[in-house]
Amino acid sequence: MKTAKFVDRNPTLDTYWRSIVLLGRNVASYKFALAESLLEIPTENTFVKLEDLAVPYSKNICEHLKYNDKQAIGSANRFLNSCRQFNRQKIDEDELRKQTIKLGFRYVIDAFHNVANAEVPRFYEDARSNQGGIVLTDNFYELIQNEQADNFKFEVTSRWRLWETAISLNINPKLIEVDSDPHTETLFVVNEKARRIDVTSSRYTLSGYQKGKCFYCAKEIRIEQGVENSCDMDHFFPDVLKHMGFTKIDQVWNLVLACRECNRGNNGKFERIPDIKFVEALNKRNNFYVESHHPLRETIINQTGKSNSDRHQFLQTFFNEAVDAIPSKKKWNPPEILGVGF
DSSP: OOOOOOOSSSOOOHHHHHHHHHHHOOTTTTTHHHHHHHHSSSSSSSSEEEHHHHHHHHHHHHHHHHHHHHHSSSSSOOHHHHHHHHHTTOOHHHHHHHHIIIIIIITTTTTTTTTTTEEOOEEEEHHHHHHHHEEEEEHHHHTSSTHHHHHHHHHHHHHHHHHHHHSSSOOGGGGGGOOOETTTEEEEEEOTTTEEEEEEEEHHHHHHHHHTTTTTTTOOOBBBBSSSTTTEEEEOOOOGGGGGGOOOOGGGGGGGHHHEEHHHHHTTTTTTBBBBHHHHHHHHHHHHHHHTTTHOOOHHHHHOOOOOOHHHHHHHHHHHHOOOOOOSSSSSSSSSOOSSTT
């Protein structure tokens, strides 16, 4: 079986799940809606009827239609029209359920596990033809018991917001660039009218591409604030460089998530430059963006280079110049490393 690009040689279930969300190709928002619904539905029974899945699934799409009416690349879509009618109170929940069962699951239940022309391990089995529903697998139950489970919903929502924003903008995809506001920790784009559109939280986006781990020590982190293991958003090359003439510090390629100990603990990074091995890890993380679809793909290409060698050289040059600006014989390393760069 051909292995999806985002999958490690020793992949875990959360890696497979994230490959579905981050790399799966979409012509409509159905895969995101299904992923969110699976994380929301009661899981006491392994068998889930379509009629029980239909309302949470369609309501997720209804909510996103309120934010962005374009939820498919094509034009006419009977299922999406039903969701719009529900939002306008033209149909009730029972009718929405009926239309969802009839139209809403086409091309998503059978394609959910397809990533990069291959199939990842299944989180459910398709039992529509003989039982009228899906059967949750042991993989799914292991997934939702994972330490990363609380992060998954945020990551799906973030990826969905990036996708729907990109297809709704009247801009050539190659010209779309996602910017970061360091004060609000928000990713945004500028539309054809030069108007800023806030898209999603920087934390939610970064987490999936770092597999829910601290960039430096690989400790499990949580992106929700105010809970144990809450993470910080960090500038890999420190923010202080902005005062030394460096102009690209706030761009997406330079943002990572770090545990509090690494970012600001007793031996935290603060304004120091990380060891060179972490520059290689940063290049690896940025290439994950490129393997995804626009707008993050185009953003990284625009910011750091079209080819892998271009991006590698960009980071090497930036590292050299940063070291000249903040000279130190000893580069920063975390006090404890579980693994380099997630």
